[in-house]
Amino acid sequence: MRDHTTDLDTYTAAFEALMPQNLASDLGPLYAEQAYFEDPFNQVYGWEAIEAIFEHMFHTVHHPKFDVLTxxxxxxxxxxxxxxxxxxxxxxxxxxxxxxxxxxxxxxxxLSHVDYWDTGLYIYQKVPVLGAIIRWINRKLRPAT
Incomplete structure (x- = not known):
């Protein structure tokens, strides 16, 4: 079995340095032909579909940056x-x-990259009316102190 330490080092470095200019050249070659990518909003196969997700990110937010903590x-x-x-x-x-x-x-x-993060906390709670409803539900679900 292959030791994937170097593969992980390369993948981590590519994500931390990700920019529109190096998306295809640095990240693209690291994916298998029919790689699977999933996050709370997307489930896609293949580099072209994965690339489209990152291109959308670069068009909708300013100065995106990933930092791998552990x-x-x-x-x-x-x-x-x-x-x-x-x-x-x-x-x-x-x-x-x-x-x-x-x-x-x-x-x-x-071969596969699946992201797990809390859309309720980071996205939906910040939507004016929806956020108030989610915060109310969260308060109701907490134990009484």
């Missing part, structure tokens, strides 16, 4: 804890914390 590797599977920072259209700064499960194939390319 990582673990077991066999062909890695887990990354990350912080995603960006500015919205009003140039307000935001941070999203999440985790990714990344599976490498025998050649060291990414």
């Amino acid at each position: 990582r673990a590797l077991s066999g062909d599977t890695a887990f990354l804890e990350w912080q995603f920072t960006f500015f919205d259209r009003q140039y307000q700064g935001h941070k999203i914390y999440g985790t990714s499960k990344v599976v490498f194939d025998a050649q060291g390319r990414v």
Whole structure:
């Protein structure tokens, strides 16, 4: 079995340096031909579909940046804890914390990348009316103190 430590190092470095100019050249070759990508809003196969997700990100937020905080590797599977920072259209700064499960194939390319993060906390609670409803539900679900 291949040791994927170097593959994980390369993938992590590519994500932390991700920019529109290097998206296809630096990140694209790291994915298997029919790689799977999933986050709370997308479920796609293949580099072209994955690339479209990142291109959309670059068009909708300003100065997006991923920082990998911790990582673990077991066999062909890695887990990354990350912080995603960006500015919205009003140039307000935001941070999203999440985790990714990344599976490498025998050649060291990414076969699957699944992101886990709390859309309720980081997105929906910030929508004016919807956010108030979600905060009310959260209060009702907490134990009485």
